Amino acid sequence: MANAYGIIFFFQLLSLTGASESGIVGGKDTKPHSKPYMASLQVRGHHTCGGILIREDFVLTVAHCENSEPVTVVLGAHDISKKEKSQQWIQVAKYHPHPKFITGKYDYDIMLLELKNNATLNKYVKTIGLSKKDGKVPANINCVVAGWGRTGADKPASKVLKETTEKTQFSAECKNIWQKYFSADRMICTKFDKKKGGVCQGDSGGPLICNSKPQGLTAFTYECDCNNPKYPHVFTKVNFFLPWIKKVMK
Template identity: 40%
Template sequence: MTIIISLLLLASLLPHLTFTARVNVGIVNGIEAKPHSRPYMVSVQTKVQHLCGGFLISDRFVMTAAHCRNNSPVLIVVLGAHDLQKRNLDRIKVDSYHKHPQYTNKSYHNDIMLLKLERRVELNNNIKLISIPMKEEDIKADTVCSVAGWGAAVTNGPGNNHLMETNVTVMNNNECGDKWGKDDYSSSQMMCVYGYGGSCDGDSGGPLVCGGTAVGVTSFGDLELCNSPKLPEVYIKISAYLPWIKSIIGKVN
C-alpha cells in the first residue's frame, strides 16, 4: 500500500517537475552553452541587472542593439561570463554610446549601437573578439546559424543566469518581408531566422553567428510570443552598416 501511494505521489509531481525544467532553459528551446565557448559574448547591464546581450568586436568596442538604451541611460558591460551570478566578473563602464544616427525609438530600423568601453579589454581564453563581415552581402536562405544569450525561455519569463544557445535557420528575405510588412521590415537592413528555438526577452543585442562570424544583431520579434511560428525573429544585418562601423571604430587610437 505504501509503495502504491508513493508511486501515485510521484506521478502527480512529474508534470510539475517537467514544466519547471523547461522554464529554467534559457533562450527558447535552447541548451546551456559550454562555459566560455563563446568568449565574445557580453552581458549589457543596468544597475547590476542583465538587460541585453552584446558582443566584443574590438578591444574597445561592444556591438549591441540601439533599443537597449531606450530606457537605460547608464550601461555597463560584463565580459567573459558564463554564470552571471558569479562574483568578480569583469565589469567595464561604457565611455560613450554610438547609436546609429538614423535610429529612433519609434521603430526598429537601424537598431544598432556601438559601446566604446572606458578601457581597452585584456583578451584571454575567456574574453575574445568575434569577426564581423568584411563586405556587404546577404546570407543564403536555409543557412544554419546560431544565437546565444541570457534571456528568457518563455514570453515574459525570467532571464537565465547561465549562457544558453540554439541553432536557427536563415529565412528567405522576401518571405520575411511578406510576413512583417514593409513598414516594419527593411530587406536591405534586416534578415530573419526561424527554427525550433530562438531568441526571447533579454537576448536583444546578441549576435547571430554564421560560420564563426557575427552577421546580425538580435533586434525584434513577435511582441506577444517569443519564437513565434507566424512572425520570425528579425536581426539587423551588420554588413549593411560597415562604413558607419568603421567610421566610429577608426577614430579610436
C-alpha cells in the same frame, strides 16, 4: 500583416523595443566560455541586453538597448548570477547609436558602445571578427543565437549563457509577414521550430552567428509569443553597417 491585428498589433510591436530582457527559449546551456566575445549589458547589476566585443574598446549591440542609466559591460561571463573570476566589468564611456535610428522604430537598430577601459584579452575574453564586406546572407543556413535571460514568455531568466540554432529565411517571406517593419537591406530574419526555440524578449543585441561570423544582432520578435513560428525572428544585418562601424571606430 492581417488587418485583424490592426492597431493592437502595432502597439504590441512597439512595446518590443522596451522589452530588452534577454532570453533563449529552448536551446541548451553553452559550454562555459566557448563564446568569449559575448557581452552582458547590465544596469544596476541586472542583465538588460546582449552584445559582442569587436575590439578591445568597442562592443556592438542594438540601438534600442541604450539606457538612461549607466550601463556596465560584463565580459568573460558564463553564469551572470555569480562574480566569476573570469569576468571583467567595464563602464560604457560613450554610446554611438546609428544616427538614423529613431526610438520606437525598427530600422537602423544598431549601436556601438565605447568602453572606458580596454578589455584584457585572454582565454575568457576575445574579440570576434566581422565580415570584410557586405555579402548576401543566403537563406536556409543554420545559424547560432546566444543569450542570457528568459527561457519563455512567462518563465524566469536563465543565469547561464544559452544557445540554439535558427535558420535564415528568404527576405520575401519576412517582408510578407512583417511588411513595413522589415527592411531587406538592413535586416535578416530566421525560422525556428517551437521545440528548439530561439530568441525571446528581446535577446536584444546578441549575435546571429552564421559560418563563424556575426551576421545579425537580435532586433525584434513577435511580442505576445516570441516562440510562435508564424512570426520570424528579426535581426539587424551587420554587413550593411560595416562602413558606419569602421567610421565610428577609426
